[in-house]
Amino acid sequence: MAAPDYVPNETAVADRHYVSPPRRPQPWVADRPAELTDGQPTGDGLGVPGPDQGYALRLARRFEGQMLMAPGEQTADAIAGCVGVALKRAASFGRAPVSADLEVAFRVFGFLPPAPDELLLAWRKELFAGISHPHHYAEARRLAGLVPEAVLRLPPGEVEAACDAVRADLLTRR
Structure with a gap:
C-alpha cells in the first residue's frame, strides 16, 4: 500500500551508503618536502632497499x-x-x-660447516666483535660491503668453493 502524500518519503536518500568525494580539478604531484621525486637515493651507507627485510631475523x-x-x-x-x-x-x-640468503652469508664468514681456519677465526672475531649493539650500525654496513656482489649472486651450493678465494682476498684487505 502506498503512503499518502503528506507522509515524508526519503527512502532514496536512506538507501545510499557511499558518496564519492568531490572531484579534484588538479592532479596530485609530489611537492611535499620529504617526497622522493627522483627515485631511491644511492650512495655510501644508504644500503639497498628490499621488501620484508625484517623476516631475515x-x-x-x-x-x-x-x-x-x-x-x-x-x-x-x-x-x-x-x-x-x-x-x-x-x-x-x-x-x-629467504633461507638461502642467510646460508650464503653465514658460509662466507665460516659460521657454517666446514670449520674455518685459524686465520679466518682471528679476523672474524675482531670484525664481528660487538656488532650486534645498535651503536655499531656503521660497522655492520661496512661488513655487508666487504662481500663482493659476484659472490652474493652465486647459488648456495657453489658458495663454499668460491669462499676460499674470497676469504683470502678479504683477509688481505684488512
Whole structure:
C-alpha cells in the first residue's frame, strides 16, 4: 500500500551508503618536502632497499644450532653481521630474504660447516666483535660491503668453493 502524500518519503536518500568525494580539478604531484621525486637515493651507507627485510631475523634463528662459534664469539654478533649480507643478497635479486640468503652469508664468514681456519677465526672475531649493539650500525654496513656482489649472486651450493678465494682476498684487505 502506498503512503499518502503528506507522509515524508526519503527512502532514496536512506538507501545510499557511499558518496564519492568531490572531484579534484588538479592532479596530485609530489611537492611535499620529504617526497622522493627522483627515485631511491644511492650512495655510501644508504644500503639497498628490499621488501620484508625484517623476516631475515626470523630466518636467522633457524641457523643458531648449526653455527660454528669460536670461544669469545657471540651468536648475536654473528647474526647481526650476517643479516646485513643476506639482505644485500636478497635485495640484489629484488625479493624478500629467504633461507638461502642467510646460508650464503653465514658460509662466507665460516659460521657454517666446514670449520674455518685459524686465520679466518682471528679476523672474524675482531670484525664481528660487538656488532650486534645498535651503536655499531656503521660497522655492520661496512661488513655487508666487504662481500663482493659476484659472490652474493652465486647459488648456495657453489658458495663454499668460491669462499676460499674470497676469504683470502678479504683477509688481505684488512
